[in-house]
Amino acid sequence: MSDGRKRWLDEPRNVDRLFYGLVALCALLAVSDLGSGRHFFATWEGWPNFHGFFGFVAFWCIVIAGKHLRKLLWRPEDYYDD
Amino acid sequence: MIEALPPGLILILGALAIPLLPKRAQPFAAVVLPALGFFQLLLLAPGESHQLHLFDLELTVVRVDRLSLVFGYIFCLAAFLAAVYALHVKDTLQHVAAMVYVGAAVGAVFAGDLVTLFVYWELTAVSSVFLVWASRTEAAYRSGMRYLVIQVGSGVLLLAGVILHASATGSIAFGQLIGDDGLLATASPGVLLIFLAFGVKSAFPFLHNWLQDAYPNGTVTGTVFLSAFTTKLAIYALARGFPGTEILVPMGVVMTLFPVFYAVIENDLRKVLAYSLNNQLGYMVVGIGIGTALSLNGTVSHAFAHILYKALLFMTMGAVLHRTGTIKATELGGLYKSMPVTTVCCIIAAASISGFPFFSGFVTKSMVIAEVEHLNLTWIFLGLLVASAGVMEHSGIKIPYFAFFGHDSGIRVKEAPWNMLAAMVASAALCLAIGLWPAPLYSLLPFPVGDYEPYTAAHVLTTFRLLVFAILAFAVLVRTGIYPPERAGVNLDFDWSYRKALPALLRRLAAVGGAVRRAVTVAVETLLGRGYRLVYRLHGPSGVFARTWDTGAIAFWAVVGLLGFLVLYFWG
Numbered sequence: 001m002s003d004g005r006k007r008w009l010d011e012p013r014n015v016d017r018l019f020y021g022l023v024a025l026c027a028l029l030a031v032s033d034l035g036s037g038r039h040f041f042a043t044w045e046g047w048p049n050f051h052g053f054f055g056f057v058a059f060w061c062i063v064i065a066g067k068h069l070r071k072l073l074w075r076p077e078d079y080y081d082d
Numbered sequence: 083m084i085e086a087l088p089p090g091l092i093l094i095l096g097a098l099a100i101p102l103l104p105k106r107a108q109p110f111a112a113v114v115l116p117a118l119g120f121f122q123l124l125l126l127a128p129g130e131s132h133q134l135h136l137f138d139l140e141l142t143v144v145r146v147d148r149l150s151l152v153f154g155y156i157f158c159l160a161a162f163l164a165a166v167y168a169l170h171v172k173d174t175l176q177h178v179a180a181m182v183y184v185g186a187a188v189g190a191v192f193a194g195d196l197v198t199l200f201v202y203w204e205l206t207a208v209s210s211v212f213l214v215w216a217s218r219t220e221a222a223y224r225s226g227m228r229y230l231v232i233q234v235g236s237g238v239l240l241l242a243g244v245i246l247h248a249s250a251t252g253s254i255a256f257g258q259l260i261g262d263d264g265l266l267a268t269a270s271p272g273v274l275l276i277f278l279a280f281g282v283k284s285a286f287p288f289l290h291n292w293l294q295d296a297y298p299n300g301t302v303t304g305t306v307f308l309s310a311f312t313t314k315l316a317i318y319a320l321a322r323g324f325p326g327t328e329i330l331v332p333m334g335v336v337m338t339l340f341p342v343f344y345a346v347i348e349n350d351l352r353k354v355l356a357y358s359l360n361n362q363l364g365y366m367v368v369g370i371g372i373g374t375a376l377s378l379n380g381t382v383s384h385a386f387a388h389i390l391y392k393a394l395l396f397m398t399m400g401a402v403l404h405r406t407g408t409i410k411a412t413e414l415g416g417l418y419k420s421m422p423v424t425t426v427c428c429i430i431a432a433a434s435i436s437g438f439p440f441f442s443g444f445v446t447k448s449m450v451i452a453e454v455e456h457l458n459l460t461w462i463f464l465g466l467l468v469a470s471a472g473v474m475e476h477s478g479i480k481i482p483y484f485a486f487f488g489h490d491s492g493i494r495v496k497e498a499p500w501n502m503l504a505a506m507v508a509s510a511a512l513c514l515a516i517g518l519w520p521a522p523l524y525s526l527l528p529f530p531v532g533d534y535e536p537y538t539a540a541h542v543l544t545t546f547r548l549l550v551f552a553i554l555a556f557a558v559l560v561r562t563g564i565y566p567p568e569r570a571g572v573n574l575d576f577d578w579s580y581r582k583a584l585p586a587l588l589r590r591l592a593a594v595g596g597a598v599r600r601a602v603t604v605a606v607e608t609l610l611g612r613g614y615r616l617v618y619r620l621h622g623p624s625g626v627f628a629r630t631w632d633t634g635a636i637a638f639w640a641v642v643g644l645l646g647f648l649v650l651y652f653w654g
Contacts, residue, residue: 005419007419009418009487010490019557019561022550022553022554022557023554025550026550026551026554029543029546029547029550029551030547032543033543033547042458042460049547051467051544051545051547051548051551052547052548052550052551053551054467054471054548054551055467055470055471055474055547055548055549055550055551055552055555056551056552056554056555057555058467058468058471058472058552059471059472059474059475059551059552059555059556060555060559062342062343062346062468062471062472062475063346063475063555063556063559063564063565063566064564065343065346066343066344066346066347066566067346067347067566069343069344069346069347069573070347070566070569070573072574073347073573073574073575074347074569074571074572074573075571075572075573075574076571076572077570077571077572079571079572080572080581080582
């Protein structure tokens, strides 16, 4: 069914480029948080790159928790006989 | 003349006329009706009208205010877009059901009393189930039956609550039902029942499974309609009747969180969207629970933006299902090569739901979160932050990644039909427009927005940090192979209780009941048998009572008796 045409994303090197671009963007966003001097909702919110760190950790934990949850909750597709 | 009709009735009456039209004209009629409905709303003046006297009740069929109008606008707009998306559908049933459903939802948000609300509430249930049944599969039939039972059950709760409330207060007006203390503990039983009815339709935790059960079983176009109206009608009802109800704040946070984990492991992408819908309702419920002008504005504006981006997400997944015949993540991937416009629309919807700056979710959800920050609700704030990362996971990344990118499934199909593309592009444009120019939406909200400004440098940057680092986490998880691969199957949720446990319990009870019945039958038969044998023994042909008595013996005993009498007589 595939038309055999190579797209830009089919090249693994380009996927790597995207990944390193993302890492660079994250670094830039983290650095931009140093000394922003804005009002913080709580002390911990003023920690450097708090939101970035929180987003990374929360995402990671959600995926890992989901992975473990699947062991408990997964059933075959015909489980409900629908 | 058009403004003389109650809002929504144009759609309902128009829907009933659709079958009279030629088959080819029916889908176009379904596009015209919401446009007419929208036009009618523009002519409405604030106030109450269409008072009816029914038995001892004074019904206010129409109440127009800012809260009802904003929901009316978005309902008509969403119906118009969904109808364009369904222009290729040749199924009369679906067009009629969809328009009655939309009309009922519009009518409900303009209902000024609880009895009128109840009528429309039930009509949304009864009409919308046909959008599930129209799939015409066994699974859709069963799922639709469960949906109908739960939705009609919600209406029954509402009616019971209205009766109790009316008998206690003498009023059926649909205004704020919760007391000023915001506590359910001090609410009357009638108000509690109404709250529960709204909770069922809002998909509160443990009352939510009808959503994930029915929506993925709806037709390609029907699910787009379903995603827009039922739950947002319930959000409207909660915002009208229960603003400032304290319990809604933690309840809303739970709603934002638990579906996230299910969405991670779900393989059916329309079911992922159903969990994601549930999660988005959580933000709105938190806003209602806080109950301030800013948070309620947040709820209403988020409902508005959510209807558009959620419908768009369901449209893109519907287009994939329409073209490929599957919506399982395990079977999809690489579709950006053959459905590029659908892919871009999906990414715009994903960015909107994730709350990326310059997209609609950013300017609406942030109002609720800003009020949480303002009120120093630390745990609620942290819960909503985790949920935001979760939204990024299931709707921001998982949906576009597994359908359009990821592993190339090798499937090559045609791009979606023109009408689907038109509806998707228009919805995507609206998602962007709201994000870039929120002022028109803000001007429609129930309360003045005042000096709230979503585009501060701090807000934009913190949001970017949260979301871009979340994307980085995804990239690292995928590159390291830690991200769990998709897996075909079902995941147990609370519906297990009524789809498996309850039937199993009933079967067990039936088995025990059967055994008891058999034991009782045997015992009774044994007792009756013994009784019968005893009677037979005594009264049967050879029984003692059936024996022929000798008259000589009686004469003998009579003589003995007389002799005894004689002896006693002379003795004495």
